[in-house]
Amino acid sequence: MKILGLDTSSVAGSCALYEDGKILGEFYINTHLTHSQTMLPMVQALLAQCNVALDDIGCVAVTTGPGSFTGVRIGIAAVKGLCQGAGIPCRGVSTLEALAYNLQGIEGYIVPVLDARCQQVYTALFYSDGESIRRVEPDAAMSVAQRADLLMPLQGKIYLVGDGAPLLQSACGQKQVHLANEQTRFGHASGVCFAAANAPDMDAKALSPQYLRLPQAQRELLKKQQQKEK
Numbered sequence: 001m002k003i004l005g006l007d008t009s010s011v012a013g014s015c016a017l018y019e020d021g022k023i024l025g026e027f028y029i030n031t032h033l034t035h036s037q038t039m040l041p042m043v044q045a046l047l048a049q050c051n052v053a054l055d056d057i058g059c060v061a062v063t064t065g066p067g068s069f070t071g072v073r074i075g076i077a078a079v080k081g082l083c084q085g086a087g088i089p090c091r092g093v094s095t096l097e098a099l100a101y102n103l104q105g106i107e108g109y110i111v112p113v114l115d116a117r118c119q120q121v122y123t124a125l126f127y128s129d130g131e132s133i134r135r136v137e138p139d140a141a142m143s144v145a146q147r148a149d150l151l152m153p154l155q156g157k158i159y160l161v162g163d164g165a166p167l168l169q170s171a172c173g174q175k176q177v178h179l180a181n182e183q184t185r186f187g188h189a190s191g192v193c194f195a196a197a198n199a200p201d202m203d204a205k206a207l208s209p210q211y212l213r214l215p216q217a218q219r220e221l222l223k224k225q226q227q228k229e230k
Contacts, residue, residue: 001058004043004082005192008035008075009067009095010114010163012186015043017050018193025050026190035074043082054086061196063187064092065210066114066122066139072209080204089201093192094210096124096139099161101191102184104133108157111147111177113164119144121164122212141212144171151175161185 003018012030016023027042047054062079065072072095083090099112107130114122121144125137137150144164148171151158160168161180169179179185 002052002056003091003193003196004047004057004060005093005189005196006039006043006060006062006075006079007095007098007187007189007192008039008071008078009063009065010071010187011068013038013042013071014187014189015039015046016189016193017046017052018190018197021197023190023193024052026188028188030186035071035078039074039078043078054082054088057086057088059089059091059196059201061091061093061192061199062207063095063098063192064207065095066116066141066212067095067187069209069211072211076207076209080207083204090204090207091196091199091201092207092210093195093199094124094139095187096122096162097126097135097195098191099187100124100126100128100133101194102161102188103159103180104128104194105130106157106159108159108178109136109151109154111151111158111160111165111168113147113160113162113168115162115164115167116141116213121147121168123147123162123164123168125150139210139212144168148172148175151177162187 005016014028016026062075096112100110110126124139158177
């Protein structure tokens, strides 16, 4: 089955086409243009270059968060439009799980880390035996210091991936951690495809963002309301 994967959860955007464990093609762009400008033209070009019609796609997968609030919504809206229009099922994938699949093939713990600002990160924990990846911890939002503390008891190699990886590496002190290289550190739609390969199909109407905390505007509004109540 062919899977079309999209990632719009960060500044960079990408789309990839997957079939039976193989990536047929992938487009990646990091030019600070909005995903609403770049994603659908990339998808159209990818399918054309791979000589695949939208009707040939078995499902469309997309990152549902955490990540950029606006970016995640753009990706989900694009997938809803594609799937509802063509009658194709979709699959939602955690951004952090997709990042973990950037490092499939290694042996050790994989720690995806996204910078959530103000010394906070979105993170999770996975383990790879060199062939398959399994989840150890759920997605969560926490401080950089807390994430570093939770890594201390782990034995074996630890690999950091994501735009917050250098931040966490600095906080780990004496704990030996390995930083993913530039090519594998950031989100790629190929990881979305691999993560989606065993995920269940869902109706496009049910696809929704999975935020780990409220958007900044809502947090500030709640803070003002709490201050008024005091």
